Amino acid sequence: xxxxxxxxxxxxNVGRAVEIRTHDGRKHRGIIDRVSRNRxxxxxxxxxxxxxxxxYGGWGWGFGEGIAIGAILGxxxxxxLWW
Numbered sequence: 001x002x003x004x005x006x007x008x009x010x011x012x013n014v015g016r017a018v019e020i021r022t023h024d025g026r027k028h029r030g031i032i033d034r035v036s037r038n039r040x041x042x043x044x045x046x047x048x049x050x051x052x053x054x055x056y057g058g059w060g061w062g063f064g065e066g067i068a069i070g071a072i073l074g075x076x077x078x079x080x081l082w083w
Contacts, residue, residue: 010032010069020040042066
């Protein structure tokens with residue numbers, strides 16, 4: 001998939017649970033919280049969600065920096081049974 005396809009897919013699935021695989025072999029699971037032109041930000045699935053609206057510079061892995069769109073190898077929308 002191209003970068004623009006990954007961006008479009010992320011934008012269309014804001015608020016949905018996804019699994020994102022990156023070129024370095026890592027898997028990230030979460031709910032797409034927001035998408036910028038070059039990054040996608042995930043909220044963790046399950047666990048403690050009581051952050052009072054604040055996190056470590058934002059939601060997601062990478063300490064608020066999100067996952068680079070260009071690093072994405074694949075995106076899969078996951079169903080409620082996978083949570």
